[in-house]
Amino acid sequence: MSKKYAALGAFLETVTGKEITLSFRQIEEVLGESLPKSASDYDVWWSNSPVTGRHNAVWLDRGWQTADLNRKAMTVGFRRNERMAVSTGKVPVRRINASASPTLLEVAPVAAANDISLKFEWRLLGRVGLDMTGRLGLPTVADVPGLYRLRIERDRQTQFYIGESQSLRVRFGNYRSGSKGQATSHRIHELLKSALTDGASISVDVVIGQVELVINGAPMAVDLASKETRRMIEHAAIVACGGTDIELANR
Numbered sequence: 001m002s003k004k005y006a007a008l009g010a011f012l013e014t015v016t017g018k019e020i021t022l023s024f025r026q027i028e029e030v031l032g033e034s035l036p037k038s039a040s041d042y043d044v045w046w047s048n049s050p051v052t053g054r055h056n057a058v059w060l061d062r063g064w065q066t067a068d069l070n071r072k073a074m075t076v077g078f079r080r081n082e083r084m085a086v087s088t089g090k091v092p093v094r095r096i097n098a099s100a101s102p103t104l105l106e107v108a109p110v111a112a113a114n115d116i117s118l119k120f121e122w123r124l125l126g127r128v129g130l131d132m133t134g135r136l137g138l139p140t141v142a143d144v145p146g147l148y149r150l151r152i153e154r155d156r157q158t159q160f161y162i163g164e165s166q167s168l169r170v171r172f173g174n175y176r177s178g179s180k181g182q183a184t185s186h187r188i189h190e191l192l193k194s195a196l197t198d199g200a201s202i203s204v205d206v207v208i209g210q211v212e213l214v215i216n217g218a219p220m221a222v223d224l225a226s227k228e229t230r231r232m233i234e235h236a237a238i239v240a241c242g243g244t245d246i247e248l249a250n251r
Contacts, residue, residue: 009058
């Protein structure tokens with residue numbers, strides 16, 4: 001169960017009635033942070049399908065189910081379902097043998113079909129170098145959200161580091177300074193400086209637009225300001241690199 005939503009579960013334990021309706025804002029106040037964008041965009045986020053580790057365990061494990069979801073009004077109801085909570089307080093989850101054929105499993109009742117097509121193209125932003133004082137320099141970039149790929153080429157081999165950020169300018173600034181207080185930024189800073197010292201050529205590629213996404217035959221608007229969208233593209237890019245003769249610096 002995600003600890004991020006534990007406060008909602010704790011709140012439901014204090015409810016004495018059999019049902020309660022909460023606004024998304026009230027839930028956010030209970031959590032102390034905003035709900036993800038998918039909570040307001042998709043019904044499935046509020047589904048009662050029991051899956052180990054999913055966020056909905058915070059209400060399912062306590063014998064509650066969501067009902068009367070109204071994403072337009074941004075409200076959702078919770079109703080007690082005593083049959084769902086067993087004596088241990090846990091939801092009985094169906095265990096599937098890992099060797100079982102997928103065709104033998106029952107089709108999920110909500111959003112089962114997922115035919116997804118994603119197209120994007122890396123564009124060369126510039127090169128990474130060292131100035132006369134040995135200070136790391138990255139190409140100038142606007143303060144925009146997007147994806148980036150550090151392409152390190154040496155000895156006829158290519159190494160990639162792929163990432164995403166709400167602000168490419170800030171992220172590149174972090175790599176440039178390499179503060180030890182930011183572990184990942186410091187690691188990439190040292191990786192780039194070491195590679196340049198060894199004679200490598202380093203380029204920066206970016207994706208800041210022109211992304212095509214089609215889900216179940218319907219074209220979808222792509223908003224790179226959405227972290228979920230950027231991470232989807234980032235993961236796709238990392239997987240895509242697995243089919244080429246390269247080494248990933250991501251870890």
